[in-house]
Amino acid sequence: MSTVTETGTGDAAQPVATGEAFHAALDGGPARPPRPSAAAASLAFTWRAMLKIKHVPEQLFDVTAFPVLMTLMFTYLFGGALAGSTAEYLDYLLPGIMAMSVVMTTMYTGVSVKTDMEKGVFDRFRTLPIWRPSVMVGYLLGDAFRYAMACVVILTVGLVLGYRPGGGAAGALAGMGLLILFAFAFSWLWTYLALLLRSEKSVMGVSMMLLFPLSFLSNILVDPATMPGWLQGFVDVNPVTRVVAAVRGLMGGEPVAGDLLWVAVACALLVGVFGTLTMRAYNRK
């Protein structure tokens, strides 16, 4: 026999069973199953990130409309002036635009981590007996999906405008893969900032301040050879420059081992440094 809390109007209309059914439900989880593995926990959080995209699809705006706009704008704005023709310029520009769009969108990782963290659900996650970085890994893997989407959108626009990757389909895929990998590693910087800074606005502000020089003072739009010497110095050490060079190499069918190695090392360093800092800040909060 199960006793049932009185039914009525309002939200309590559906009864809560508090008799045997309830006890059976409690017995359904008498002992906790073994803790999930780091991978299983990360995947569960990735699933959460994907559900958020499903429920709030507006957040895909920045990886669909924005990259299309960027590609069209820069192709026609600089195309004629810099390389003589848009088709020629696209060979040089497209991998750069792709890198710029994706690197710019990484910024939203910090903002969404910050917004989410202020909510009560974070308290629950932090009291769970799981591998601690899995929450962040989940965010970043969810975002990797967004980056992939931005890449595909830009590649499509490029193909329509006449872009033909010299490396063929394999080269294009490899380039996009490398870019997404870099964006994943780079995003740990934003998760750290999100944990460090006080408000969503300040996360946004600091991200912009870092991203603008990183994107524009690079080899994305123009060949650094045309720049004054002091600027070339900065452009050379700018990680975005190296990533763009590596992606260009892969997509153009002439990968440069040095650039690839550089990106691999940069990724490892970013995750090592900012991943560690993020987790330290996360545990201390």
Added chain:
Amino acid sequence: MGLAIETTGLVKTFGAQRAVDGIDLAVPAGTVYGVLGPNGAGKTTTVRMLATLLRPDAGRALVLGHDVVREAAAVRDLVSLTGQYASVDEDLTGEENLVLLCRLLGHRTPAARERAAQLLEVFGLTGAARRQVKNYSGGMRRRLDIAASIVSTPELLFLDEPTTGLDPRSRNQVWDIVRAVVARGTTVVLTTQYLDEADQLADRIAVIDAGRVVAEGTPGELKSSVGAGTVAVRLRDPEQREAARAVLATALGTPVRAAADPLALTARTPPGGAAGPAARALAELSAAGITVDEFALGQPSLDEVFLALTDRKEASAA
């Protein structure tokens, strides 16, 4: 009986403010322990320290035998928390929230779905399973939140103000759930601002104010230390109020307050049973020819408990 929680001199400061200022608690295992206090008393801060979310600045806390700082992972294995502000994801549906929690607790996806469906059923949320939580009412959100906490039955469950803002029916549902959870052997630590809630559910209560425990004991002990309750009287004729006041003061032996309403009087009943003195007071009022429209016995309000407790503290300090 062992202790589920044992704290000594727990302190948490935010800037200059001592939100928790040396709290000692001893929570017996398998019971409901009420933490009662007004806004800003330090209830949430205390719970967050015990649930490994905040690091204490001083003092020590053992939860189920594990130190909350040094053995945080072991504590997390055994406890669940339903925070004051919905600890569920507003963007997800009720079902997705529970499946996520099941997966995070180590269930594989098919088992997670089954478990989620079972919990939605007994918590009366099947109809709302596929709606986003942001469209839930307060009561539904609370139930989902508690369901998320017992996906795997924890040894110790923290409920931070689980019924604040709920209507009476939803509140009763939450109470029933708490009773059932405790009957299964889980220890529950429940914070509340309502004396009657603590009274209904808790085996023992700690009253905290300004980050300190000002009283501790069973509900009975607390009430008898404060006075069993209040007598509220409404007269027909405001002219008779002074006379009525004198009669009540003699019959009850406690101070009588004249409320703002010119027809009303309230008094605390003396320690040790309210019914006898109250019946006598009523009889004497009518013997004195005073017309009484309403005569009600009530529990002391939280305010009165606090006034009484802080009064006594100051008196003993003097």
